[in-house]
Amino acid sequence: MFRASHIPNLICVLRILLVAPIVIFLFDSNFMLALVLIFIAGFSDGLDGFLAKHFDWRTRLGGLLDPLADKFLLVAVMLTLTSLDLVPLWLTCVVIGRDMVIVSGAMAYNLLIGPVKPAPTIISKINTMLQLLYIILVIAQQVFEWLPMMAIILAGTGVFCASAVSGMDYVMRWSRKAVSAAQD
Numbered sequence: 001m002f003r004a005s006h007i008p009n010l011i012c013v014l015r016i017l018l019v020a021p022i023v024i025f026l027f028d029s030n031f032m033l034a035l036v037l038i039f040i041a042g043f044s045d046g047l048d049g050f051l052a053k054h055f056d057w058r059t060r061l062g063g064l065l066d067p068l069a070d071k072f073l074l075v076a077v078m079l080t081l082t083s084l085d086l087v088p089l090w091l092t093c094v095v096i097g098r099d100m101v102i103v104s105g106a107m108a109y110n111l112l113i114g115p116v117k118p119a120p121t122i123i124s125k126i127n128t129m130l131q132l133l134y135i136i137l138v139i140a141q142q143v144f145e146w147l148p149m150m151a152i153i154l155a156g157t158g159v160f161c162a163s164a165v166s167g168m169d170y171v172m173r174w175s176r177k178a179v180s181a182a183q184d
Contacts, residue, residue, distance in 0.1 A: 105174050
């Protein structure tokens with residue numbers, strides 16, 4: 001039975017479904033439509049979070065779907081932009097490497113210690129925001145051709161730094177939790 005409290009989860013599913021058309025539009029060099037869909041995805045991310053918090057429609061499923069939708073979008077777009085030679089391979093490797101470290105750590109914690117409750121940190125949220133800003137700037141450069149390259153380089157530097165710091169933060173935070181749980 002459908003309830004209003006399911007709306008944030010449905011918005012997350014919509015965001016996941018937007019990934020395929022965005023990738024297709026990028027490969028077809030239809031950067032304007034890809035950019036519009038990325039803005040819709042970004043807006044929907046804020047909307048589902050607002051609804052979940054404001055109306056207390058938080059669910060475990062939503063706690064898993066929301067970061068999953070973000071990762072699908074950001075990783076797929078980064079890989080696509082890298083294959084189009086618009087994003088350096090090393091930066092995409094840093095972004096994906098960070099995510100792989102976090103996912104493997106969560107799986108290990110879940111297997112060895114207990115269930116993982118998703119808890120995004122401030123630096124993680126900043127990292128996601130910087131990744132989104134970076135891909136928007138890269139794609140906007142293809143559409144409008146007036147963006148200074150320095151803006152894209154600075155955003156890419158921000159993505160690199162935030163990915164490194166947030167990755168280390170997750171490793172240290174969850175290592176402390178694992179040690180604490182093992183001592184109990």
